[in-house]
Amino acid sequence: MEITDTGDAAADLPSIRAIGVDGLLVSFGTQLSEAANRAALAFRAAIEAENLTAVVETATSLTSTYLRFDLDGADHAQLRDKLAAMLARRDWYQAPLPQGRRLWHVPAVFGTDLAPQLDDAAELAGLSASDAIASICAAPLRVQTIGFAPGQPYLGELPPEWDIPRQTNLTPRVPEGALAVAIRQMVLFSVSTPTGWRHVGQTALRLFRPDQPDPFLLRPGDEVVFKPVTREEYENICRLDDVGGAVSEALG
Known part of the structure; x- marks a missing residue:
């Protein structure tokens, strides 16, 4: 799965973008769809299971997964690389929904x-x-x-x-x-x-x-x-x- 690192909303998806000084946003769609929402939910669960260094908070919107991290423990480039590797593992639009629902x-x-x-x-x-x-x-x-x-x-x-x-x-x-x-x-x-x-x-x-x-x-x-x-x-x-x-x- 190709990963685009850009702020262009029309770019190929999923994309990884910096949000503020201590956040990253992984977007799976520019408008709501079942597949994009499924991907956002599944990817957030995967981030939490991965126990990534310095990540202190995660959340989802309708089509995106957000994470906030401790700048003393990681920087944008390090986390972006880890997220890109996770995204490449599978087609997240077809991923199972998280457990515990x-x-x-x-x-x-x-x-x-x-x-x-x-x-x-x-x-x-x-x-x-x-x-x-x-x-x-x-x-x-x-x-x-x-x-x-x-x-x-x-x-x-x-x-x-x-x-x-x-x-x-x-x-x-x-x-x-x-x-x-x-x-x-x-x-x-x-x-x-x-x-x-x-x-x-x-x-x-x-x-x-x-x-x-x-x-x-x-x-x-x-x-x-x-x-x-x-x-x-x-x-x-x-x-x-x-x-x-x-x-x-x-x-x-």
């Missing part, structure tokens, strides 16, 4: 005044409201990355009909646990915030738990499948279940 089953109420933009989003996707719910809940969605707010997952990909645009105007605020859709992705909001994504479902999840030893409920590479529930069931979950009714199982 989990499948989460998450109750969600769709529509009603709790998630008032379901009908709008369904119409844009060319679906009835009931078909839209069935489509969203038909298969697990991968946690492609965590970002924007602490513990907040971007989930995907949905089928092609869900390649709907963001709104031109912001919704002033959606609540914590809101499930919103755009561009074949879903966001589960970990905080109450304005958004341009359409609010189609509502969960009772606490995605960011700063009082816990592990504050993020979901991890990149995990998968989430949504289970439609009634408003009454949702309200019971809010009242009785401090993890939002979610249950999980190991994926391997």
